[in-house]
Each structure stands twice: as C-alpha cells, then as structure tokens.
C-alpha cells in the first residue's frame with residue numbers, strides 16, 4: 001500500500017504572552033509583556049496509507065487543529081515535517097493543494113457574499129477543473145448531499161447544516177485523493193450528521209480517498225474509522241484500531257441474569273465474578289476474550305432456572321473518557 005500522509009517529528013510552537021491577572025496586570029502587559037514558548041504539537045509521527053479513514057481525536061486543546069493546519073499548509077511547522085503524497089504542504093504548495101481538500105467545521109471556506117453555485121464556479125477556475133470532471137462531481141455531490149436544493153442560496157443565508165454540505169462539496173470538487181475534516185459534524189442535527197457520515201463512507205468507498213477526521217462525536221469514529229490516533233497535550237498517546245483500544249481498556253463484559261427464584265446461597269462461579277446479587281437478579285463480570293457468555297450462562301443454568309439475561313457492553317465513550325483522564329493525570 002502506498003503511503004499517503006507521513007508526519008515526522010512534526011512540531012509546532014507558539015509564542016504566547018504571559019498574562020498577569022486583573023486590570024492592573026492588563027496595563028502592565030501593555031507596557032512590558034513577558035513572552036514564552038508553548039508547544040502545541042510535540043514531535044508527532046505517523047504514516048497513513050492511501051484509502052485509510054483515520055480518526056484523529058483528543059480533548060479540547062490537544063493539538064488536533066494545529067496538526068491539520070500544518071498538514072494543509074496553513075501553519076508552518078516549527079520543526080519536523082509532513083508530506084502529503086510525497087509533497088510538502090509548504091514547499092510544494094501548488095502540488096499539495098491539488099491533492100487535498102480541507103473542511104473546518106467551525107469556519108466556512110466558502111465565499112460569504114456569493115451564492116453557493118458561484119462559489120463552486122470560482123473554485124472550478126482556481127483548480128482548473130475540466131468540464132466533464134466538474135459536471136460529474138456536481139452530479140455525485142448532488143446525489144449524496146442534495147446540493148441542488150441550495151445551489152442558488154447566498155452562502156451567508158445558509159443554515160449551519162446547509163453550509164456544511166456546501167463546504168464538503170467544495171472541498172472535493174477537484175477530486176482530491178486526500179481530505180482533512182476538522183469537526184465536520186459539529187452542531188449538526190441527526191439527519192445532516194447521517195448525510196455527512198454517508199458522504200465520508202461513499203467517497204472513501206468509491207474513490208479510495210484518504211481521510212483524516214477529527215471529531216468529538218465518538219459515533220462518527222465508531223461508524224467510520226478503523227484506525228484512531230489519540231493526541232493529548234500535543235503528543236500521540238495511542239495509534240491503533242478501535243478494537244485494540246476497546247480490548248485493552250474495556251476487557252470485561254457484564255451480564256445481568258434474572259432467575260425465577262432468588263438463590264438461597266451466594267452464587268459462585270469459576271469463570272465469572274459476581275458483582276452483585278439482589279434477590280433473583282445477579283450481576284456478573286468476566287473477561288470477554290477468555291470467557292464466552294454461553295459458558296457463564298451454562299454454569300448458572302446448571303443449578304438455577306434462568307428467566308432472562310441481558311449483556312452490557314462497555315461503550316467507547318467510557319473508554320475514551322478513561323484514556324483522556326489517565327493521560328491528563330500523567331501530564
């Protein structure tokens with residue numbers, strides 16, 4: 001598989017002014033302000049193959065958008081480098097721009113004063129998109145994002161969800177093989193969110209587009225990304241599949257069993273730990289890799305009549321919350 005995106009020791013430092021508290025401090029800052037260096041992204045390394053959809057996640061302020069900005073040539077790295085299909089977003093700007101589509105959910109890339117269709121026309125000229133490609137892409141985008149409905153609306157009049165559809169379309173009009181989506185589902189209702197997820201799936205399926213997605217919506221991650229990179233305090237803390245992460249941080253499964261009759265004695269099993277036993281309801285926990293649910297049920301059924309069972313899987317949100325909390329403690 002060809003490598004699409006590669007970051008090597010990618011680092012970004014910002015010069016920040018040390019703020020003194022209060023009004024007095026603000027005046028003091030005007031006259032003499034002390035500067036310090038803040039490292040927002042610290043020596044990150046990753047290699048992403050063509051056609052991968054990677055979730056780039058982390059808590060607020062972790063360094064996600066800063067990374068995306070360096071990868072798209074908006075910010076120059078302080079040190080280290082990144083390449084998109086072999087080109088540097090800074091040195092080979094022209095080449096990289098053609099290979100790349102970027103969407104920042106928090107800010108539109110469209111032209112505020114133009115109608116959406118006029119924005120597209122402008123992009124068609126900027127990217128020198130040939131007629132056939134342009135028409136084909138518009139057709140496809142219309143199918144997925146229902147663009148026709150909003151094409152004559154001035155961008156400033158678009159609702160958030162309509163604007164996001166417009167932004168996504170604009171980012172791929174020139175058929176880029178790589179796209180970066182920084183919070184593309186932020187603030188969207190369930191319908192538009194579904195539509196955006198479908199769009200991501202479709203372009204990845206049909207065009208093998210390499211996609212980096214940052215989002216705080218873990219449903220996006222669960223549905224779209226087999227690989228996730230977690231960044232915290234500017235450093236990568238995990239780079240693996242969602243499954244690996246879940247197995248490592250949530251190895252256990254819970255089973256709730258309702259019996260027909262409350263047992264006389266406390267239940268003890270070889271293959272599962274009893275968490276609680278209240279009347280006829282038993283709650284058990286076991287390692288899902290080592291023990292199957294069937295085995296646990298069978299062990300109980302040997303001595304008791306089971307009325308009902310339910311399984312509680314740990315969810316990705318709990319796991320991610322544990323990871324963020326853990327990495328913040330050690331920072």
Ligand SMILES: Nc1ncnc2c1ncn2[C@@H]1O[C@H](COP(=O)(O)OP(=O)(O)OP(=O)(O)O)[C@@H](O)[C@H]1O
Nearest residue numbers: 014015016040058059060061062063064065066067
């Ligand atoms: N231009 C800048 N000057 C100074 N500090 C900055 C600048 N841009 C970002 N930062 C700081 O760098 C850190 C990382 O910011 P970044 O926007 O990359 O976070 P993020 O992971 O995208 O967070 P969020 O989930 O809130 O979008 C933050 O502490 C932020 O305050």
Ligand SMILES: [Mg+2]
Nearest residue numbers: 064065066182
């Ligand atoms: Mg951000």
